[in-house]
Amino acid sequence: MRPTLYLKLSCNQMHLQSGRELHLQADPPFSSQRLLVADFAAAEHLLQRGLDELLPKRFLRLSVPPQLLIQPLERLEGGLSQVEERILLELGLGCGARKVRLHMGPELDSAGVLAKLRS
Incomplete structure (x- = not known):
């Protein structure tokens, strides 16, 4: 069974859900005044830490990558640019997610998360 994850992303914070909920505070920060994800490496490291904590190790060993729905909650004035969409994807x-949707x-x-991932 493929794990399903829901990531709600706000400035320097990630809220990750997959049966359990995990709230992560960025240190170092990954957001700037203009971009939700300005420091890609810091955001990727924080998300990986959350996935390691949330998903049982057997999922990683069995090569069953998760599917992930990402919802940006801030810095949305005028919608997301193609560059911002690409950053999130x-x-x-x-x-390590096999399927990523915004x-x-x-x-x-x-x-609702499952329905969005199916579409």
């Missing part, structure tokens, strides 16, 4: 793929809109429950 690469963030998920770089941490969601702009209201926060979702677990059924």
Whole structure:
């Protein structure tokens, strides 16, 4: 069974859900005044730390990569540019997710997350 993850991203914070919930505070910060993810390496390191804590090691050993829905919550004035979308997609793929989707809109429950990942 492929694990499903929901990442809500705000300035220097990540809220990761997969059955359990995990709140991560960035140190060093990854956001700037203009960009939600300005320091890609710092954001990737924080997300990887969260995945290591949230997902059982057997998922990684069995090569069952997770599917990930990323929802940016801040710095959305005028929508996301193609560059910002690419940053978020690469963030998920770089941490080992097989399928990464972006969601702009209201926060979702677990059924909503699954529906977005299926579409």
